[in-house]
Amino acid sequence: MSHYDVLICGAGVAGLTLARVLAAQGRRVLVVDKQTRDSMVHKGELLQPRSLQVLDDLGALPALRDREALVAHRLVCCRPSGEEIAPLDYRLLPGPFNYCLVHHYHAITAAIGHELGPRVEIRRGTRLAALHEDSSGRVRGARLVEGGEVRQDVTATLTVGCDGASSRARSEAGIGVTRQPYEHHLVGIDLADGSGLGRDIAAHLTARGLRLLLPMPGGRARLYVQASPAECRELRRDRRRWTERLLADVPALEVVAGSLRADAVRPQLRTAVRLTAHSWTRPGLALLGDAAHCVHPMAGQGMNSAIADAWSLGAALGEVDRFRAAEVDAALERYRAAGEHRMAYVCRLSHNLATLFTDTSPRTRLLGRYLLRRNRTNRRLQFLLTYNMSGLGVHRFTTRDRLVQFGLIPDRRAGEIPAVRAGRVSTSTRRRRP
Numbered sequence: 001m002s003h004y005d006v007l008i009c010g011a012g013v014a015g016l017t018l019a020r021v022l023a024a025q026g027r028r029v030l031v032v033d034k035q036t037r038d039s040m041v042h043k044g045e046l047l048q049p050r051s052l053q054v055l056d057d058l059g060a061l062p063a064l065r066d067r068e069a070l071v072a073h074r075l076v077c078c079r080p081s082g083e084e085i086a087p088l089d090y091r092l093l094p095g096p097f098n099y100c101l102v103h104h105y106h107a108i109t110a111a112i113g114h115e116l117g118p119r120v121e122i123r124r125g126t127r128l129a130a131l132h133e134d135s136s137g138r139v140r141g142a143r144l145v146e147g148g149e150v151r152q153d154v155t156a157t158l159t160v161g162c163d164g165a166s167s168r169a170r171s172e173a174g175i176g177v178t179r180q181p182y183e184h185h186l187v188g189i190d191l192a193d194g195s196g197l198g199r200d201i202a203a204h205l206t207a208r209g210l211r212l213l214l215p216m217p218g219g220r221a222r223l224y225v226q227a228s229p230a231e232c233r234e235l236r237r238d239r240r241r242w243t244e245r246l247l248a249d250v251p252a253l254e255v256v257a258g259s260l261r262a263d264a265v266r267p268q269l270r271t272a273v274r275l276t277a278h279s280w281t282r283p284g285l286a287l288l289g290d291a292a293h294c295v296h297p298m299a300g301q302g303m304n305s306a307i308a309d310a311w312s313l314g315a316a317l318g319e320v321d322r323f324r325a326a327e328v329d330a331a332l333e334r335y336r337a338a339g340e341h342r343m344a345y346v347c348r349l350s351h352n353l354a355t356l357f358t359d360t361s362p363r364t365r366l367l368g369r370y371l372l373r374r375n376r377t378n379r380r381l382q383f384l385l386t387y388n389m390s391g392l393g394v395h396r397f398t399t400r401d402r403l404v405q406f407g408l409i410p411d412r413r414a415g416e417i418p419a420v421r422a423g424r425v426s427t428s429t430r431r432r433r434p
Contacts, residue, residue: 003155004030004121005323007142009128009169010162011035013044013105014289014306016112018160019120020058021314027323029120030154032144034127034163042188042268044105044303045214045222046072046201049090049097050391051307055112056097064111068217069103075201075300077357077372082252085205085369086376092383093390094420102201103217105303131159131172131285138325139173139284158328159285160313162306165275167291175279175287182272184209184358185232186297187225189267191259194221203298203357204250205369210357211250212298221256224298226358232269239267272296272358274351280339281332284325286313293343296354301346304391312339345394353389374407378414381405393420 006022008015011033022029047055047069055061077085090099103111113122126146132153134140141155161169170177197215204211209226216222225246227235235242243260247253253260275294280287289306316331316338317323356368375381381404384395395418397405404411 001141001153001155002030003141004028005157006030006317007032007154007156007159008162009033009142009160009167010164010289010291011109011113011122011124012162012164012289012306013109013112013303014291014310015160015162016109016116017054017058017307017310018162018288018314019116019122020060020112021310022317023117023120024058025314025318027119027317030156031120031122032126032128033122033124036125038106038109040190041105042190042222042224042270043297044108045102045216046300046303047101047103047108047307048300048304048389048391049093049095049100051304052097052099052101053392054307054311058112060112060114063114064101064103064108067103067107067111069101069107070199070215070217072100072102072199072201072215073098074199075203077203077205078252080204080206080211080250080252082202082204086372086382087200088382088386088389090386090390092379092386092417093392095392097392100201102214107217108303128163128168128172131169133284137283138329139282157284157323157325158317158332160288161285161291162288162310163291165273165290165294167287169285170277170287170291173282173285175277175282177278178276180274182274182296182354182358184226184228184272186270186272187227187232187235187267188270189223189225189260189265190216191221191223191256191265192262193219193259194256195219196255197221202252204252205357205365206249207360207365208249209360210298211246211253213253213256221259223253223256223260226298235267239265270297272298272354274347276347279336281336283329283332286332286335288313292339293347295347295350296358298357299350299353300389301350301391305343305346308342308391309339312342342394345396349388371405375405378404378411380411380413380416380418383417387420 005027008031075088129143129145132141212224288309316335320327
């Protein structure tokens with residue numbers, strides 16, 4: 001029976017980031033994934049500044065740049081016509097990582113998994129069948145199935161589930177979840193020609209919901225369309241009619257109309273759901289990424305939270321001198337406490353942004369547009385929201401900030417950008433020229 005320090009189930013962004021951290025610590029790691037190869041999935045295109053910091057520290061950022069990842073400085077909320085309502089400008093952030101990178105998910109995982117070193121073994125086409133436990137109930141490894149037939153038992157001091165929202169590791173560990181689906185789906189469409197787009201990520205806010213357009217490497221683009229169940233059924237029945245109505249509703253999409261109408265376009269349907277595992281850990285086992293938590297895909301936090309999880313767990317394990325069960329379980333408790341606290345805020349932020357952008361009720365739409373227009377020139381509030389989304393830290397909005405947002409009191413510091421110290425926003429400010 002083979003033994004590893006860590007068995008990682010799932011070779012996505014979370015699993016490969018953790019493997020990279022552990023390799024630097026000299027751990028022996030096995031990564032398994034049920035997929036035999038990477039596929040073109042519509043998710044995880046946007047790397048926030050904090051994720052770029054992590055990947056830079058791990059030496060993975062050059063490989064991502066070599067794959068021609070696009071730099072994006074702004075996420076812009078727009079009318080269907082393309083008229084700008086309000087921007088989030090990452091150039092307001094301090095430090096070298098005041099931008100995002102955009103790429104396909106498979107390219108990001110390839111960059112993170114590049115040259116992991118001899119201590120990391122990756123087996124594709126291999127899935128978790130069952131967890132093994134010792135007499136105390138501590139997880140001590142797993143039974144793996146390769147190619148649907150070959151079974152192998154491996155032992156590991158730590159087993160990590162990075163295997164997505166329907167996590168087998170989580171299920172086998174007996175950890176329940178709270179699942180809250182949104183009332184809409186997301187239709188993802190790859191577009192062959194995005195050459196007419198700039199570098200901004202455009203969030204078009206319409207009466208039917210959000211239409212998010214991202215420029216992609218190689219002159220391509222990706223479009224996400226919020227769709228009700230009825231609209232999804234219409235898409236299946238008559239894609240051309242559905243496409244023409246989309247173009248009529250959002251004139252700004254005319255720049256990609258040729259690609260949208262192409263017969264080769266094959267939309268992918270994604271379910272929008274909030275999911276929280278009842279626990280991130282149990283003795284000998286940890287959950288990362290979508291296995292532990294899911295947020296609305298359009299909030300730009302899912303993949304980045306998975307990277308943060310991997311970095312946090314890796315940091316906790318880095319404090320372990322001897323990789324023994326008791327020390328590892330103590331590290332898991334530190335990871336759980338810090339991670340669940342961090343994600344509680346990220347989940348609230350993601351849900352609030354999703355509601356602002358996707359709620360199609362007249363009252364919420366009017367309120368959302370009012371807030372965006374009202375605060376579009378307030379650089380202080382724009383900075384705070386961008387900073388919170390970036391993953392670089394958290395600055396919770398005060399009651400006074402909320403009153404300013406609603407226009408109930410003036411903001412004499414609207415043109416100032418708060419100073420950031422040790423990952424926190426200080427009360428002092430620094431002034432920048434527009």
